[in-house]
Amino acid sequence: MTRSVRSVHLRFLSFVCAMATTSGSPFAYHVFLSFRGEDTRKTFTDHLYTALVQAGFQTFRDDDSIERGKYLNLELPKAIEQSRISIVVLSENYASSTWCLDELVTILECNRTHGNDVLPVFHDVEPSEVRKREGSFEKAFERYENEVEEEDDHERRMELAKRVVGWKAALRQVAALTGMVLKNQADGHESKFIKKIVNVVGDKVKRTELSVAPHLIGIDLRAGNINSWLRDESNDVGIVAICGIGGIGKTTIAKYLYNLNFERFEGSSFLASVREVSEQPDGLVRLQRQLLSDILKGKKEKIYNADQGIVRIKEALRCRKVLVVLDDVDQVDQLDAVLGMPDWLYSGSKIIITTRRKQLLKASEVDTVHEVARMHxxxxxxxxxxxxxxxxxxxxxxxxxxxxxxxxxxxxxxxxxxxxxxxxxxxxxxxxxxxxxxxxIPEGEILKKLKISYDSLQDDHDKNLYLDIACFFVGKDKDWTITILDGCGFFTKIGIHNLIDRCLLRVGQRDNKLWMPHLIQDMGREIVRLESTKEPGKRSRLWQKEAFNVLREKTVRIIYLMSTSMVLVGICLN
Structure with missing residues (x-):
């Protein structure tokens, strides 16, 4: 890279970090590794990178985190900006690389303007050597200063001199930060030293928990059994389905359990809104990419179709103990495309599925189906x-x-x-x-959430059956209802089975009566009301007061028409 290009590169790095204060972009990485490749790429830094990844930290290093064909001078500043912490491995020949020095300037600028943390690691050098530029650092800067003196072009000479001043300031600044020195810790043993670094990073960078609504009333009672299952140290692969109507708290429980347990696994992923995302163009592929990115600690996998994604997921998950949550699953093919067959999952892995369908999975495929209870x-x-x-x-x-x-x-x-x-x-x-x-009139925002279960019913048969039960048969004996509705052309038994599966209906175990939560019944009646808000007589179903009012209005209308007709007949006869 020429000096002029390096100058543009340096200004671009500073610009990106300055923009970071206003962009508000989320962190994509936990750790950015800055190091002199010739010194430590295949030794210390490689071992450190592996340890960080195995500890669950999304870690960026330039040799495998940037896709081929991307320009390093465009991708590196972005990676620095999007990293919670930068680890600067200061080795013997670190200062001999102008690339490393430019990178260090950028790291410290982002620390100043955006608050990204910096952890210097002194590998076979002392902080004083870096601060005072002694030894190999002194030799490197003697060469830079000679280049300044030998530069004939005045503008380039001034530009390089300015960069050298910035490099010196950056080395003094990084050497003054609280860091870790190999010679002074773990008796110089690199493996022990690396473990200490990982622990320090763990204290500085907490892997992000999912946002959960406040006031989790009764959450421990509803999630306790599943939490015990997640913490079971057996090597069995397990699947739990959390089911219930919309708005009952399935996703909240899943997030709560995920936050409590994701650090216990080698990899974890929470795939939100599977039903909604899968209906979008390339939705299943997007879910596959997210799952792989989460499990592989931010490494991006190129996936072009769902079949290819299944193969990649199988390769990634079969050798790791993972926790995967699939939120709001509606169809089995969504599970098949995102997760594939569970029999190849690594021992000890756990899968949580939230769904509105009780019988989404066969009994042999799931450890337990946990139906979320209503609040007392x-x-x-x-x-x-x-x-x-x-x-x-x-x-x-x-x-x-x-x-x-x-x-x-x-x-x-x-x-x-x-x-x-x-x-x-x-x-x-x-x-x-x-x-x-x-x-x-029920509250619209609540009905919008609940209506997803109605909209997802298989066909008009089940939708009409639901509306009839909501309007006329709640609280009635199941067998009596089946007799009545079978006579009206319904296939009532299978229809009731489908409504129960969607958590829209229950059957009392003791009295065999049909039961719906008030809001589910209100939703059915509201769907009918919206067929004609001003003229109830045009609705498909009428009940109680509405039926009486319509009949009364029609009776009055009939009497009016009859009386009018008689008057007209009388006039004609006269």
């Missing part, structure tokens, strides 16, 4: 109060209204959060009006 009244009131009042109980004068909302929400955390937030800070009059509206 006391839990519901506490969760609602946090969102409505910012404390664990209602404020004075709002207890009765709060209990009415809790009853309406029927133990669904999503409903409690949405309604608590919407009613927060409102007057009693607004609360009364909101409750009256809820009894007539």
């Amino acid at each position: 009244r006391t839990e519901s009131l506490e969760l609602f109060s946090w969102y409505a009042f910012g404390q664990d109980h209602p404020i004075e004068g709002y207890m009765d209204y709060s209990k009415r909302v809790v009853h309406y929400c029927d133990g669904l955390p999503l409903a409690l959060q949405v309604l608590g937030s919407s009613l927060s800070g409102k007057s009693i009059d607004v609360w009364e009006s909101a409750l009256e509206k809820l009894e007539a």
